Amino acid sequence: DARVTQTPRHKVTEMGQEVTMRCQPILGHNTVFWYRQTMMQGLELLAYFRNRAPLDDSGMPKDRFSAEMPDATLATLKIQPSEPRDSAVYFCASGFSGEETQYFGPGTRLLVL
Amino acid sequence: AQSVTQLDSHVSVSEGTPVLLRCNYSSSYSPSLFWYVQHPNKGLQLLLKYTSAATLVKGINGFEAEFKKSETSFHLTKPSAHMSDAAEYFCVALKKAAGNKLTFGGGTRVLVKP
Secondary structure (H helix, E strand, O other): OOOOEEEOOEEEEOOOOOEEEEEEOOOOOOEEEEEEEEOOOEEEEEEEEEOOEEEEOOOOOOOOEEEEEEEOOEEEEEEOOOOHHHOEEEEEEEEOOOOOOOEEOOOEEEEEO | OOEEEEOOOEEEEEOOOOEEEOEEEEOOOOOEEEEEEEOOOOOEEEEEEEOOOOOEEEOHHHOEEEEEHHHOEEEEEEOOOOHHHOEEEEEEEEEHHHOOEEEEOOOEEEEEEO
16 A cells, blocks of 8 residues: 655754655655645645645745755755744645645654644 | 635545535636545645546545536535544645646635534
C-alpha cells in the first residue's frame, strides 16, 4: 500500500530555530505539493514541484521558507528562522502530472514557541 | 478566480440517518472536483472525484456526490451515517490551466451522534 510519508510527525521548537520537514512521495510520482493548514486560513498551497523542478512557490514566504527536492524520493521544506505564526500542520502530497489526484501524507504538526 | 464554498462549517447527524454536505464552486468552466476526508490528527484521504465523466460519482465508504453544472454544485451524500464518518470533509477543485493546483473549501466538520 503505497503512501506518502512525512517526518517528523510532530515538532516543537523555539522561535528563531531552523525547522526542516521531509517528505517521501509515492514511488513513481513526479509532482509534489506542500500545503499548510491552520485554523484561520484553512489549507494553503505553499509550493509545487514537477519532475523535481519548482513550478510555483508563490504561496510561500520567501524570506524564511525554502523548498527543495534533492532527488525524486525526497522533498524538504525549511523554515529559518521560525516564528510562532508558523505553527501549523504542514502536509505534503504527491501525484502524477497527467493525473489529477493528489495523495496526502499524514502531516507534520509544528509548534513554534 | 476560482473559489470553492462549503455552505456548512458544521453538520450534526444521528447514526443511521442521511448525511448531506454542500459544496458550490465558481469557475469559468467545469473544473475537476474532489471530496477529501480528514480524520482527527490524520492526513487527507480521497473520497471521490469528478472529472467530467458521469455526473453521479460513487466513492469509498458509501459516499457519493452529484455534479450539477447548472447549479455549480457538487454535494456529498451518504444514505446512512456511521460513527466512523465523524471527521472533517473538504470539497476541492482543480484547474488544470493553473498547473493542477487545488483550491480547497473551508471544510465541514461532521459530528455523528449515537
